[in-house]
Amino acid sequence: MRFLKSLCLILIAIFSALHAPAQSITLTVATNVNISAASDDNAETAIAINPKNPLNLFAEDTWSVVGRYSLDGGVTWNTSDLSALGASDGDMSTAFDDFGNLFLTQFSSVTALQIVVGLSTNGGASFRVVYETTSKNNDQPTLVTGPSSTPGRGSVWISYTDKNNNQVIQGAPVTGFGAVGTFTTAVTVPGGANGDFGDIAVGPAGQVAIVYQDNTTTEGPDTIHMNFNPTGVGGTFGAQTSPTVTQVGAFVTIPAQPLRQIDAEAGLAWDRSGGPFQGRLYLMYTDRANTSSLDTDIYLRYSDNSGTNWSARVRVNDDPVGNGKSQFLPRIAVDQTSGYIAVSFYDCRNSVSNNTTEFWAAVSTNGGQSFLPNVKVSAGVSSPLNSAVQGTQFDYGDYSGLTFFGGVLYPCWADNSNSTGDNPDGAQNFFDMYTARVTVNTPTLLVNPRTNGNNFIVSVPNTTVGKTYYLEATPALVNPVWTTVTQAAGTGRLIDLTNSNPGAQTFSRARVQ
Numbered sequence: 001m002r003f004l005k006s007l008c009l010i011l012i013a014i015f016s017a018l019h020a021p022a023q024s025i026t027l028t029v030a031t032n033v034n035i036s037a038a039s040d041d042n043a044e045t046a047i048a049i050n051p052k053n054p055l056n057l058f059a060e061d062t063w064s065v066v067g068r069y070s071l072d073g074g075v076t077w078n079t080s081d082l083s084a085l086g087a088s089d090g091d092m093s094t095a096f097d098d099f100g101n102l103f104l105t106q107f108s109s110v111t112a113l114q115i116v117v118g119l120s121t122n123g124g125a126s127f128r129v130v131y132e133t134t135s136k137n138n139d140q141p142t143l144v145t146g147p148s149s150t151p152g153r154g155s156v157w158i159s160y161t162d163k164n165n166n167q168v169i170q171g172a173p174v175t176g177f178g179a180v181g182t183f184t185t186a187v188t189v190p191g192g193a194n195g196d197f198g199d200i201a202v203g204p205a206g207q208v209a210i211v212y213q214d215n216t217t218t219e220g221p222d223t224i225h226m227n228f229n230p231t232g233v234g235g236t237f238g239a240q241t242s243p244t245v246t247q248v249g250a251f252v253t254i255p256a257q258p259l260r261q262i263d264a265e266a267g268l269a270w271d272r273s274g275g276p277f278q279g280r281l282y283l284m285y286t287d288r289a290n291t292s293s294l295d296t297d298i299y300l301r302y303s304d305n306s307g308t309n310w311s312a313r314v315r316v317n318d319d320p321v322g323n324g325k326s327q328f329l330p331r332i333a334v335d336q337t338s339g340y341i342a343v344s345f346y347d348c349r350n351s352v353s354n355n356t357t358e359f360w361a362a363v364s365t366n367g368g369q370s371f372l373p374n375v376k377v378s379a380g381v382s383s384p385l386n387s388a389v390q391g392t393q394f395d396y397g398d399y400s401g402l403t404f405f406g407g408v409l410y411p412c413w414a415d416n417s418n419s420t421g422d423n424p425d426g427a428q429n430f431f432d433m434y435t436a437r438v439t440v441n442t443p444t445l446l447v448n449p450r451t452n453g454n455n456f457i458v459s460v461p462n463t464t465v466g467k468t469y470y471l472e473a474t475p476a477l478v479n480p481v482w483t484t485v486t487q488a489a490g491t492g493r494l495i496d497l498t499n500s501n502p503g504a505q506t507f508s509r510a511r512v513q
């Protein structure tokens with residue numbers, strides 16, 4: 001009888017954007033949030049989201065070396081206890097893994113420049129040391145997480161430039177929440193002399209790629225080099241390859257970053273989503289027409305064979321080509337629930353003198369073949385050209401932050417617009433660290449309506465973190481009274497909505513908001 005009853009169930013799908021074309025995907029930028037709201041400077045930013053609890057974020061900046069964590073999706077922020085990690089000079093890099101482990105690497109002292117790796121199992125409230133180099137005088141560590149060649153296990157990787165100016169890398173196995181193994185010995189990647197300012201990515205089977213440029217090339221040109229390790233922790237990094245040349249060297253002076261200067265800021269990301277572009281490796285970098293141009297742009301290439309061959313480049317920023325404006329310090333992230341790509345960057349497109357910045361973001365939903373229209377993320381306009389920031393000689397620092405999960409990305413940047421009204425230094429003075437929640441609005445699909453016993457169940461794939469999915473029911477469609485049967489928060493993954501008492505005849509619909 002239950003099965004017969006199920007035949008009476010009719011499903012009505014209500015899309016979240018009724019008047020938009022069904023296939024359109026849009027980006028919504030929420031209110032800017034001032035993460036630091038602290039006197040003195042905050043610059044060179046990093047941010048990470050917890051895939052186990054996407055309301056949990058962690059952010060830090062190099063200038064203040066004060067970590068902050070959020071448990072409400074980035075609305076409010078608490079100060080982290082970083083005391084176990086030493087009196088740091090910054091250069092932090094941070095990532096959560098799929099177990100909910102939060103890793104943070106940075107210098108463990110102001111002068112010795114050893115590199116420490118901290119682990120937090122409370123969402124960034126506090127950290128303990130899981131590794132520290134004995135070597136000193138290192139530069140710019142990068143940390144990433146990913147799977148392992150052993151299913152169900154993970155890995156964590158750090159790279160940095162050592163005292164001999166070689167690009168080195170070390171990895172450790174991760175077997176669970178709070179369970180981190182021993183880091184392998186630092187090895188110089190083949191051809192890694194002078195390698196710096198790079199990034200790492202971990203592929204679906206635990207394979208690893210590292211990219212870097214040459215820190216002696218000043219204005220350029222330069223080459224983005226890569227090494228590939230097909231087996232992960234304990235495996236060997238093969239011969240150096242050269243995915244692309246760039247006209248942006250290691251220290252390029254632009255009007256918006258006149259003292260700290262910029263590099264190509266090569267970034268890697270690997271699609272492990274299980275989506276249509278599973279296994280695709282992305283390389284993002286800054287380039288320009290020649291080494292005297294100030295018109296830097298952000299580009300993306302991709303590889304479907306772990307870096308052996310690369311696609312033609314796609315321009316990420318969508319202001320007019322050749323307009324003379326600088327885009328710089330880009331960051332890339334892949335949403336591992338969908339395979340969507342986000343890139344965010346400082347952008348002078350609206351600066352008459354090409355020396356003030358907004359912060360912009362771009363999203364690709366087709367594997368990097370093209371990008372949706374760019375969105376301006378920052379509410380205000382920032383500038384490093386005031387005497388306070390010029391006194392730091394640090395401008396926006398060496399990089400910016402970005403994290404992306406469950407249809408939501410959080411760029412993180414240095415901002416002195418005081419658009420939020422709570423920078424203790426006021427406007428056009430020392431920077432604060434800002435973020436904003438950017439939501440990728442995709443059509444809501446209802447799939448696989450079914451019964452199980454007395455339950456009527458429908459699935460919603462690719463839900464969005466921060467949205468709520470309601471299952472509503474009514475016994476008749478004449479003057480219907482819709483009753484909410486159940487509701488569930490978006491997780492970034494597929495969720496089931498269950499009506500455990502559907503009645504003899506029930507019409508169902510889903511609502512998203």
Ligand SMILES: [Ca+2]
Nearest residue numbers: 044062091398
């Ligand atoms: Ca730095």
Ligand SMILES: [Ca+2]
Nearest residue numbers: 295296297325
């Ligand atoms: Ca440009």
Ligand SMILES: [Ca+2]
Nearest residue numbers: 263265398399
């Ligand atoms: Ca840099």
Ligand SMILES: [Ca+2]
Nearest residue numbers: 038040431432
């Ligand atoms: Ca500040």
